[in-house]
Amino acid sequence: MSVYIPKNYTSILDLMETQQAIKFVKDTFERKLAEKLNLTRVSAPLFVRESSGLNDNLSGIEKPVSFHINAFPDSIEIVQSLAKWKRMALNKYRFLPESGLYTDMNAIRKDETLDNLHSLYVDQWDWERVILPNDRNVAYLEQIVRKIVKAIVETKELLNERFSGLKETIEEEVFFITSEQLLQKYPHLSAKERENAICREKKTVFIIGIGDKLSNGSRHDLRAPDYDDWQLNGDILVWYDPLGQAVELSSMGIRVDARSLRYQLQVTNTLERLQYPFHRDVSEENLPLSIGGGIGQSRLCLVMLEKAHIGEVQASLWLEEDLKILKDHGIMIL
Numbered sequence: 001m002s003v004y005i006p007k008n009y010t011s012i013l014d015l016m017e018t019q020q021a022i023k024f025v026k027d028t029f030e031r032k033l034a035e036k037l038n039l040t041r042v043s044a045p046l047f048v049r050e051s052s053g054l055n056d057n058l059s060g061i062e063k064p065v066s067f068h069i070n071a072f073p074d075s076i077e078i079v080q081s082l083a084k085w086k087r088m089a090l091n092k093y094r095f096l097p098e099s100g101l102y103t104d105m106n107a108i109r110k111d112e113t114l115d116n117l118h119s120l121y122v123d124q125w126d127w128e129r130v131i132l133p134n135d136r137n138v139a140y141l142e143q144i145v146r147k148i149v150k151a152i153v154e155t156k157e158l159l160n161e162r163f164s165g166l167k168e169t170i171e172e173e174v175f176f177i178t179s180e181q182l183l184q185k186y187p188h189l190s191a192k193e194r195e196n197a198i199c200r201e202k203k204t205v206f207i208i209g210i211g212d213k214l215s216n217g218s219r220h221d222l223r224a225p226d227y228d229d230w231q232l233n234g235d236i237l238v239w240y241d242p243l244g245q246a247v248e249l250s251s252m253g254i255r256v257d258a259r260s261l262r263y264q265l266q267v268t269n270t271l272e273r274l275q276y277p278f279h280r281d282v283s284e285e286n287l288p289l290s291i292g293g294g295i296g297q298s299r300l301c302l303v304m305l306e307k308a309h310i311g312e313v314q315a316s317l318w319l320e321e322d323l324k325i326l327k328d329h330g331i332m333i334l
Contacts, residue, residue, distance in 0.1 A: 002115045003322045005329045006242050009308045012165040015332055021163055022301050022313055028158055029300065030125060032151035034102060037144070039127055042089060044082055044103035050075040053276025054084045056224055065108045078108050081294055083227035084278045086128035087255060090288050091281075097288075100129030105294065114319060116243060116309045117299065121316040124299075128292035136254050136289065138208060141232055142176055144291055145206045148250065149174050149236065156304050168306050170238055171203035178208045179220035179234075191220050199239040199246035208234040210251075211264070225264035226273055226282075228253035242308055249300055252293020258283050309333070 013021055033039065048054045051074045055064055064077040079085070082105050089101060105126040112118050131140070153172045160166045177185075177198060186194045199205050211223030211230030223230060233253020240247040256264065261282050265271045273279045281287045298314040301307075309326060311318055311333040318326075318333065326333055 002113070002319065003309060003325055004116050004243060005325065005331070006244070006308050009242065010330065011308075011312065011332065012306055013163060017163065018305060018307075018312065018332075018334075021159065021166075021305050024162055025155060025159060025301050025304050026297060029151060029155040029295075030102070032154055033125060033127065033148065033295070036147040036151050037102075037127065037129055038099045039102040039129065040093075040095075040099070042093065042101045042103050044085065044089075044105060044126065045079060046106060047076050047078050048085065050077050053273060053278050054088070055079055056081040056083050056227065063111060065110055079105065080107050080109060080122075081105065081124075082126045083128075083224075083255075083292060083294075086126055086292055087227075087287055087290050088278060088281070090128055090130055090290055091286070095130045095288070097130045097132050097135075100127060100290070100292070102127035104297075114322070117247060117302070119298065119310050119314060119316045121314060123297040123314065124294040125297060126292070126294050128290050130288045131254070131291050133289060135291070136229070136232060136257065138232065141208070141234070141254055141291070142174075142206070145176075145234075145236060145252075146174055148252075148295070149204060152249065152300070159304055166304075166306055168241070170303070173204065174236075175202035175205045176208060177205065179210055180214050182207060182220070183214050183216060187216075191218075194220075195237055195246040195248075199237050203239045205237045205246070206234050207237065208232075210234055210253075212267075225268045225270055226261060226279060227255055229256050229260045230264060231260070238303065240303055242306060247299065247303055248296075249303070250293050250295045252291070254291045255289070256282060257289060258285055 055077045064080050066075040066077045103126050105124050107122040153170050156170050182194050210221050235248050236250040237246045237248050298310050301313040302310050315334045
């Protein structure tokens with residue numbers, strides 16, 4: 001069984017209220033995020049050419065959905081995220097420092113393992129903002145994280161006022177810890193167990209530095225080598241009582257510069273990517289320095305609407321045996 005049923009769980013909102021609440025969360029959070037980070041909405045692609053090198057291979061093992069169109073000699077790929085595309089878009093739209101863009105990113109991740117938090121369909125706010133060279137530091141990263149969490153907390157407060165049955169709150173104070181410090185604190189736990197332990201204690205956590213090897217030779221989690229700087233990135237996680245676990249709401253970071261790109265491609269044996277236009281532009285410093293990330297729309301709605309399964313807030317495909325279990329427990333899947 002890939003689904004977990006919380007004890008005595010009953011959805012607070014009915015089907016129609018759920019749809020109304022989803023719209024409220026998306027409209028409200030999108031507005032607050034744009035205001036706090038000085039972002040302008042732009043349109044983004046659903047697919048890109050394989051030869052562009054713009055698609056993301058995420059942890060390095062997920063394969064994008066691809067297909068052929070007669071007009072193009074190479075494959076067309078459904079985007080898995082827009083991290084590299086956004087940075088090129090910052091240049092195209094000529095955004096200035098301390099401003100940037102956001103967009104709705106829709107993707108198919110066919111290799112995803114389906115459970116309460118994971119779906120084949122991904123919907124998120126993808127954002128990117130121009131920074132200056134002296135912004136490439138942990139203090140600036142933490143400043144942006146606090147603004148995003150503030151937008152999340154304010155949205156949840158307004159949602160609870162609108163739908164009086166919702167009572168849960170989100171901790172606004174963010175606890176910052178590096179992935180290495182987390183390993184030293186819980187040396188005998190797995191990475192996921194470490195996340196649960198620290199979030200159970202601190203409630204809202206940002207784990208800094210994901211992708212490079214830790215002192216024990218492992219990686220906290222896998223990250224593609226060509227968009228985040230592994231020393232200046234991280235995940236926003238919150239403790240979620242209904243599921244009894246940490247929930248990642250956002251993966252984000254200060255992006256690679258020429259030096260960190262080459263280092264990360266070298267240690268992952270992927271220097272051949274330097275042939276792609278995006279990677280050449282980063283190496284030749286033709287693109288603006290930036291910070292950016294993705295914030296899961298359905299994941300955020302699940303937490304804010306106090307749901308047990310992501311299928312309660314998004315329409316997707318689920319295993320028949322899981323659907324039966326959910327139905328038997330009165331959990332309505334969209």
